[in-house]
């Protein structure tokens with residue numbers, strides 16, 4: 301982020317506006333609509349490169365309203381302003397033994413509005429779902445500068461289409477989220493992160509299937525790959541939560557299923573990577589039982605350095621990887637090869653980050669879905685002047 305704001309898709313905004321109230325957000329959108337200026341909403345900026353470069357980028361809008369507006373410990377719901385970071389929110393809820401069960405990296409930068417808008421979730425998605433599953437309601441200012449209150453404050457509350465879920469995963473193309481009501485969960489009494497290593501992907505896949513079939517109430521069920529030289533290492537990493545005896549029970553049951561004792565995971569700090577001329581990060585999604593075969597295929601496409609960033613969520617069939625290389629041609633062919641594998645399995649691949657040299661060279665979303673005309677119709681309803689992140693989304697929306 302430079303003095304004049306976050307670059308998005310290689311473009312720089314002409315102005316940055318910090319909006320501290322819903323009314324200020326409304327004013328910015330009204331003015332941009334009058335002047336036909338394009339807005340990109342920016343939270344903490346940890347995932348701004350997901351999507352294609354915007355067609356235009358005049359205003360960087362930062363919703364900086366922060367804080368808890370309402371907390372109902374008995375109903376296990378919290379209403380929070382969208383500019384709050386996940387760390388701030390869970391820090392405050394922890395005093396009451398509760399949390400919003402989401403775990404994204406850099407949670408001291410990632411905002412609740414950005415997490416909701418990207419439907420971002422880490423390993424805890426296995427037990428608690430993604431933001432879409434935790435959002436009860438939200439306040440949004442759409443591209444017409446209308447204030448929309450979607451959903452409600454209690455679990456399963458309103459009749460009709462669940463529009464709050466529609467806005468989650470829309471990446472700021474339909475409206476600016478200013479406030480959210482979320483389900484909370486108790487903070488676990490005891491938590492352990494356990495790792496089981498395997499030299500062969502087939503071995504790991506057998507144990508994955510056994511753990512999945514065991515129905516153990518795991519909090520997170522992830523894949524990590526740590527290959528060095530010709531030695532492959534596939535790791536199943538799980539998080540177990542509960543009372544100390546429940547955690548101990550799950551630990552010994554998992555050791556039985558894996559046929560080996562687990563190792564306790566370190567804190568898995570961020571790994572430094574060598575600068576590369578060409579680089580992109582992608583998220584592939586396939587049916588869960590096809591994840592490890594896909595990971596093996598992807599691993600074969602990558603060099604040793606890139607393989608260190610291969611990780612995924614076994615319960616959701618999500619694989620994240622990073623391509624590091626010296627020529628655009630192999631970057632594009634790696635992407636297309638993996639995308640073809642995903643499509644063959646009925647899945648998809650999204651580019652979540654890329655170096656500026658690959659802007660306009662690789663498409664973030666892949667072939668447009670059959671429902672594109674319907675999606676375009678929705679976009680016109682929420683943002684007829686096409687001022688919110690124009691061109692960034694699927695099919696050029």
Ligand SMILES: Cc1cc2nc3c(=O)[nH]c(=O)nc-3n(C[C@H](O)[C@H](O)[C@H](O)COP(=O)(O)OP(=O)(O)OC[C@H]3O[C@@H](n4cnc5c(N)ncnc54)[C@H](O)[C@@H]3O)c2cc1C
Nearest residue numbers: 343344345346347348404410411413414417420421472477
């Ligand atoms: C190293 C790394 C690893 C990551 N790993 C994962 C992972 O494993 N799983 C995962 O899901 N995510 C992952 N993320 C992504 C990241 O954690 C989330 O997407 C992040 O939570 C986004 O929050 P943010 O405030 O930084 O949003 P930003 O990056 O600022 O914005 C994200 C998107 O949301 C839109 N947006 C932001 N605020 C609003 C708002 N108030 N209203 C409407 N739209 C808005 C933006 O326009 C943009 O399209 C990773 C990020 C990093 C840096």
